[in-house]
Amino acid sequence: xxxxxxxxxxxxxxxxxxxxxxxxxxxxxxxxxxxxxxxxxxxxxxxxxxxxxxxxxxxxxxxxxxxxxxxxxxxxxxxxxxxxxxxxxxxxxxxxxxxxxxxxxxxxxxxxxxxxx
Numbered sequence: 001x002x003x004x005x006x007x008x009x010x011x012x013x014x015x016x017x018x019x020x021x022x023x024x025x026x027x028x029x030x031x032x033x034x035x036x037x038x039x040x041x042x043x044x045x046x047x048x049x050x051x052x053x054x055x056x057x058x059x060x061x062x063x064x065x066x067x068x069x070x071x072x073x074x075x076x077x078x079x080x081x082x083x084x085x086x087x088x089x090x091x092x093x094x095x096x097x098x099x100x101x102x103x104x105x106x107x108x109x110x111x112x113x114x115x116x117x
Contacts, residue, residue, distance in 0.1 A: 001066070001069075001070070001074070001075050001076060001077075002075075002076040002077070002102070003062070003065075003066065003076070003077045003080050003097070004076070004077070004078055004079075004080060005079065005080050005081065006078065006079070007078055007079050008078065009076060009078065009102055011104060011105055011106070012076070012102040012103065012104055012105060013102065013103055013105055014076075014078070014100045014101070014102055015100075015101050015102065015103055016100060016101035017098060017099075017100050018069070018072045018073060018074050018098075018099040018100060018101065019072070019098070019099060020096060020097070020098055020099070021065050021068040021069045021072065021074070021077065021096065021097060021098070021099045022061075022064075022065055022068070022094060022095060022096035022097075023060070023061035023062060023063065023064025023065035023066075023067075023068070023094070023095045023096075024061060024064070024092070024093070024094045025057050025060050025061050025064075025092070025093055026087065026090050026091070026092045027053055027056075027057050027090065027091055027093070028089060028090045028091070053091065054084075054091065054093070057091065057093040058082065058093060058095070060093075061082075061093050061094060061095040062095050064095075065077065065080075065095045065096065065097065068099070069097075069099040072099050073101065074099035074100055074101060075100075075101055075102060076099075076100050076101070076102045077097040077098065077099055077100070078097060078098050078100055079097050079098050080095065080096070080097035081095070081096055081097065082094070082095050083095075083096070
């Protein structure tokens, strides 16, 4: 299965559009992570505790979106995007795209009748 940010898939033809799919999570850091991150923030630079939670969140929402696409019968997702926001001290991450069915162009050409002449 393919998941791409583009609206098409080179070498493939979209044969069915099954609709928008998404995955969503809202996360917070635990007390220890928040305490450590607070001290790191005073010094500036990257805060690994928050980087890790965002990385895990992105993977989780992609897996949820992928599962929804599979349930609909898709073999690809096109136009995939991330959206993030904060709700108080929580971070929200959403992945969304369009579930589609694609087939290789080579398979179409192989089954097409040969030109006469």
